[in-house]
Amino acid sequence: MTFIALITSILALAHKASAHFKINYPTWRSDTFNEALNYSQWTYPCGGVPDGVGNRTEWPITDGAVQLTLHHPWTYLFVNVGLGSSVTNFNMSFTPDLMNVTGQxxxxxxxxxxxxxxxxxxxxxxxxxxxxxxxSALYNCADIVFRSSAKVPAGVCKNDTGMSAVIVGHSSTTASNSSATAACPSSTSAHNSATGIAVEGIALAAMLGLACVFATGAV
Incomplete structure (x- = not known):
């Protein structure tokens, strides 16, 4: 391979990786970055990965978490859920309002x-x-089983420095600030109530339709 061809290949791979994302927790259905598996994150509803691939993660009935690795400078984000062993309708959402996440x-x-x-x-x-x-939309899925005894593993839920998020249409914005703390709504309660939550490394705003800021720490 010539030097120019090598550089072109590297740049192409870097561009592809930058346009995709990973579900770290719960464990995603399959590694859709792996070209040998012939999956595509552009394919609805789960990046081309069929049911029955991978394992189910035991996930809390209340106070679960979703940990991602994002590669865009900014990302519109939805997190949906469907019940059953072979889901075809993701008719519920953990993010009922469109979220705009800034940072990689x-x-x-x-x-x-x-x-x-x-x-x-x-x-x-x-x-x-x-x-x-x-x-264009990108898709990944993670199969879970709800368990009342399950807990989010310590240290799993964290945010890198410089990450921030706002609900589109809200005026609230945030910047990275490791000392900031505030109350944040829990999806187990009504949208007009709030409970304190600590998350490592960033300030995060406006989850579930209300402005909130997370502080340094770990869930």
């Missing part, structure tokens, strides 16, 4: 609960949808 790196949504009553042992699939400057 680790990003966590903490204290998530399915917006309806579920029983211990219920199977479900979490679908993460992102869109950046290309305007």
């Amino acid at each position: 790196g680790g990003f966590c949504l903490p204290s998530l609960s399915v917006p309806m009553k579920v029983s211990d042992g219920t199977n479900a699939t979490i679908q993460v949808v992102t869109s950046g400057d290309s305007g």
Whole structure:
């Protein structure tokens, strides 16, 4: 391979990686970065990965979390969920309002609960949808089983320095500030209530339709 061809290949791979994202927790259905697996994150609803691939993560019925690695300078983000062992309809959302995340790196949504009553042992699939400057949507899924005894592993939910998020249409904005603290809503309660949550490394605003800021720490 010539030097120019090598550089072209490297740049092409870098561009591809920058346009995609990863679900770190719960464990995603499959590694859709792996070209050998012939999956594509552009494919609805789960990046081309069919049911039955990968394992189910035991996930809390209340106060779950979704940890991502984002590669765009900014990203529109939706996190949806559907119940069942073979989900075709992601008809509930952990992010009922469009979220705009700024920054590249680790990003966590903490204290998530399915917006309806579920029983211990219920199977479900979490679908993460992102869109950046290309305007096209990218998809990944993580299969879970709800457990009343499950807890988010210590240190899993964290945000890299410089990450921030706002609900589109809200005037609230944030900047990275490791000393800032505030109350943040829990999806287990009504949208006009709030509970304190600590998340490592960033300030994060306006989750679930209300402005909030997370402080340095870990969930």
